[in-house]
Amino acid sequence: MPFTQITPVLLCGGSGTRLWPLSRKSYPKQFVPLVGEETLFQASAKRLSGTTETLSFGAPMVLTNADFRFIVTEQLAGAGIDPGAILIEPEGRNTAPAILAAALRQAETDPEAIMLVAPSDHVVPDAAAFHAAVALGLEAVAAGDMVTFGITPTHAETAYGYLELSEKSDGQPVKLSRFVEKPDAARAAEMLAAGTFLWNAGIFLFRAKDMIAAFEALAPGLLAPVKASLAEAKTDLGFLRLSPEHWGGAEDISIDYAVMEKAPNLSVVPFAEAWSDLGGWDAVWRETGPDENGVATSGEATAIDCSNTLLRSESERLEVVGIGLENIMVIAMNDAVLVADMTRAQDVKLAVSALKAKGAAQATHFPKDHRPWGWFESLVVGGRFQVKRIMVHPGAALSLQSHFHRSEHWIVVEGTARVTIDDEVKLVTENQSVYLPLGCVHRMENPGKVPMVLIEVQTGAYVGEDDIVRYEDVYARS
Amino acid sequence: MPFTQITPVLLCGGSGTRLWPLSRKSYPKQFVPLVGEETLFQASAKRLSGTTETLSFGAPMVLTNADFRFIVTEQLAGAGIDPGAILIEPEGRNTAPAILAAALRQAETDPEAIMLVAPSDHVVPDAAAFHAAVALGLEAVAAGDMVTFGITPTHAETAYGYLELSEKSDGQPVKLSRFVEKPDAARAAEMLAAGTFLWNAGIFLFRAKDMIAAFEALAPGLLAPVKASLAEAKTDLGFLRLSPEHWGGAEDISIDYAVMEKAPNLSVVPFAEAWSDLGGWDAVWRETGPDENGVATSGEATAIDCSNTLLRSESERLEVVGIGLENIMVIAMNDAVLVADMTRAQDVKLAVSALKAKGAAQATHFPKDHRPWGWFESLVVGGRFQVKRIMVHPGAALSLQSHFHRSEHWIVVEGTARVTIDDEVKLVTENQSVYLPLGCVHRMENPGKVPMVLIEVQTGAYVGEDDIVRYEDVYARS
Incomplete structure (x- = not known):
């Protein structure tokens, strides 16, 4: 046949x-x-x-x-x-x-x-x-x-x-x-x-x-x-x-x-076989395979005297401990924690609405932001500075851009970057840094075969994402 | 009298x-x-x-x-x-x-x-x-x-x-x-x-x-x-x-x-007046002044349909939401989350024992480490790098030191630093950076009148705290 x-x-x-x-x-x-x-x-x-x-x-x-x-x-x-x-x-x-x-x-x-x-x-x-x-x-x-x-x-x-x-x-x-x-x-x-x-x-x-x-x-x-x-x-x-x-x-x-x-x-x-649309955390709890006490954990999570409980840590640097919990779901991330009674699994949307109402970014966005060229995450934001970790896929390039309000320091910590600053193009590899003065036209690329990771330290009066002028973008965003 | x-x-x-x-x-x-x-x-x-x-x-x-x-x-x-x-x-x-x-x-x-x-x-x-x-x-x-x-x-x-x-x-x-x-x-x-x-x-x-x-x-x-x-x-x-x-x-x-x-x-x-030794999170819940439903929140915490519940977020970048909780205490930090039944307040020590047993630093230490000269916190640790935020009090100085396994980039984001690198001493101010090659003898000081904050990017095969040789220390730690 x-x-x-x-x-x-x-x-x-x-x-x-x-x-x-x-x-x-x-x-x-x-x-x-x-x-x-x-x-x-x-x-x-x-x-x-x-x-x-x-x-x-x-x-x-x-x-x-x-x-x-x-x-x-x-x-x-x-x-x-x-x-x-x-x-x-x-x-x-x-x-x-x-x-x-x-x-x-x-x-x-x-x-x-x-x-x-x-x-x-x-x-x-x-x-x-x-x-x-x-x-x-x-x-x-x-x-x-x-x-x-x-x-x-x-x-x-x-x-x-x-x-x-x-x-x-x-x-x-x-x-x-x-x-x-x-x-x-x-x-x-x-x-x-x-x-x-x-x-x-x-x-x-x-x-x-x-x-x-x-x-x-x-x-x-x-x-x-x-x-x-x-x-x-x-x-x-x-x-x-x-x-x-x-x-x-x-x-x-x-x-x-x-x-x-x-x-x-x-x-x-x-x-007739197993199927789930994971329509709520209670379904995730079932699919995770709870133990004989009904406890399902994921990541760095520790359950002490708990029953019918889901404990999830979504970060390897985040320890979650539950003590004496019954019918409770805990989902802990670096920027948001949900704790709910298991019977309220269908009401988690209320949390999203409440956070939207108070204007919290966590309602809709992650700290890690995925882009066509890779991703970035904000590590810390201060009064006049911000530190980001940026990962660029092999062969990928960010747009050619400039900023009105911030200078940037880039320190490559993994792989090799090709950096354009105004008329100059140079390779920057692990443990090397470059400085991008306010107003310069610059681009970051990963010409290599392995992911490139760099730490970006921004300083200036305003460090928001919207302070960007794009001149050229291989992803048609300019 | x-x-x-x-x-x-x-x-x-x-x-x-x-x-x-x-x-x-x-x-x-x-x-x-x-x-x-x-x-x-x-x-x-x-x-x-x-x-x-x-x-x-x-x-x-x-x-x-x-x-x-x-x-x-x-x-x-x-x-x-x-x-x-x-x-x-x-x-x-x-x-x-x-x-x-x-x-x-x-x-x-x-x-x-x-x-x-x-x-x-x-x-x-x-x-x-x-x-x-x-x-x-x-x-x-x-x-x-x-x-x-x-x-x-x-x-x-x-x-x-x-x-x-x-x-x-x-x-x-x-x-x-x-x-x-x-x-x-x-x-x-x-x-x-x-x-x-x-x-x-x-x-x-x-x-x-x-x-x-x-x-x-x-x-x-x-x-x-x-x-x-x-x-x-x-x-x-x-x-x-x-x-x-x-x-x-x-x-x-x-x-x-x-x-x-x-x-x-x-x-x-x-x-006969109010007094508490804050001997457990239940006492903190009482002292925080629960509302008519018995809900006490602190920081970026949102309670939905909760009663007799303590919800604390200890970071302004951490949203905590509770849904349908009764008699629950949630204390959420960037590196650790405790969720416990209110009646188990005296058993929180079990969480500490469990984390000690698994070797988790969170049992005893904070990500922010207080030192005589100020404090530092680790923002991210990668395979061969670490990023720290370091705050130095006005007039304070770190020890004169060197490392065997890492180089460091320092970018000042607030205040002014006096930096010693081998025989050279220079001032580094906001938006300026210095590079400290592996093995150099260096010191960071804050000669100014306001706190100095810098971002340190370490790269090297080993970025642990114990890779340090102290030559001179005003706090008698060398």
Whole structure:
């Protein structure tokens, strides 16, 4: 039997708040190693890569937003995966426009192509079982159905939508009866008992042409703006930037509401293995594998006489100790600490709102700021100075720039930098420093083969990020 | 009526673990602003300074250890108080040898002097009421009694020792019947009901000669070693360093056990106003003034739906959020976070033991390290580099030193430094830098009138504190 070729489509443009402080708008949970050593996005990309006995996954198409584009390429490179098209959504419009854009893009070259759309922030420990489920859906797809995957419920969960099956399944695909909104606890218990309801995981398998046909029949208003935003998309450093004008005209709606709930040609493949969308710290606690007292720790965390407790330290220089805690979650980072009762896992968004209201950067941003060329973090800010650690990827370059209010000292502590100061260009290596007087036009590059790290000491009356004039930028930011 | 002259004696050599992580061996709670803006030591020194209607406090005598001696002088200067003798205990031997040393030292010039010994980590909000209590004790002192102050209990506390009065007091001094050890809960309740038991606060008023006579009668074995350690004490930069050889021969014993419990000439002055020894985070919670839900916050801390909860952020760059917590204490610092059930306040020492067992520096040390010349903190440590922020007091100087394994870059960001590099001496001011190659003999000084801050970037194969050769040190550390 020949391999069936499948194009994975990874959705990673969203940014939830339920896993704050580890997940923030500037670097959301899919890009964080929440469970295990890989990030959820990397694990998702790997799960949908390579070949199995019957399947061959092509290069993944990725839908993300401009802020995350370099995180996507960096993490795919780290996972050893070559991406296919990376579509940049000018703004988040929920899943319907994104999936339609992916299908239209695919149909340009192959309308028969089988696509597998998946969120990139789920945990599916048994990849082989998931591949088997995908294979089970292929016959229905060949018959023109769109297939969704339903997770066999393990408890009466109220945080998920459900899929009602037309009949009980022994593991084989069955026709979908209907979508069910998030239930209350009583209804969730009934559905758990009935055995014909599965959790809606938001994972879809379909031929490009069938998805487009579904939109034509059921959500025709989305076709024109999404087609136009694709037609007028700009290629930029390998990213495909959808046209913002047209994209903004597409309705902000989920694929379930726009198409799936009305589509007649839907099949469900049950998936009975472990799965989690890590929809809250309580889910992370479960997935981390609590001990016999229900205690799960991560990093430099010590639990003394605790039960049903999650203790996470997200920094190797941060010791976290819990004493006598029950049903408590502690997530400690260098700039933010969350302590919450386990039953309040869905209320973590309240913390984000409270911090936004008081104007705290921690609501949305990390101290470490990822840029196309690498990252920087502020180590200390004083009255008239700031110290940063800056890491530049091999081959990368910062923009050619100048500042009105600050001078800078750069001390290279790892690797080698090529530094431009006005008309002069020189190499600066470990344990060497350069001085950049106020107003000089300068650029930092890493011409080497290993990461370059330098310490930047800024002095001046104002050391904010917005005191920058960009003259030239390989990342098109000038 | 003339002022009665009183010599305060501040005991501040101890370092408890019950307020970890804010109180650590390297910088214990008496030197920290736990409640209000002053440190407990500063507040204690101020409370026992100046004049009242009837009292005049002299320069305080301070008993501390070598590690804290520059903290003591810095904090007294910050509080605007000129110290009297600062006695350095070579090692902690509990309160009996310390108080005897103070009395002997005072008796050298004035055996009739009235001394008031007090711990420096208590909270006494109403200083005037305390002064009135001291004044009440003077008559008994003049009659040859030693006076101890007893706190009127507000609840059946099991963490304190008690003083049993010979009769009920209407606020006037009464003779002490006996000392009572820390009771169990039932006994504490009985004593609370009886009305003749006060908390033992460890504060004593006496004439120098009477205390010495008490030791001669009741603990004669302590006299020889303490006298000898005082006779052979060395003066060092204004500190009086007790002789370690003789000090080590003094019994490690509290003043209560050595003398007070056996002394016939003891009176008690009741003190009915607010008092706390801040013996745990639950006490800090009470003293911080919880709101109507029992929530007390400090620093950048946000409580959402919490009750009976203490939330403290000890850094302006650290946001702490609690959601749905009951009876929980959270103390968050940049390098350590404690989360404990409020009923486990007395078990915080378990956290310190656990961290010691795993070799974590946070058990005992802060990232900010106080030195005679100022302080430094490590901002980041990499494989072959370290970045520090260093603050040098006006007029202070680091030792003349060299390193085998690291070079250093210094960038001045506040004030002006005088830098010696081998045979060269130069001034380096804000926004200027110097390079110190591996092996050079160098010194950093602040010749100016304002604090000098510089950023030090170390690079080399080894960047530990112990790679240092000291050639000359104004603080006698070479």
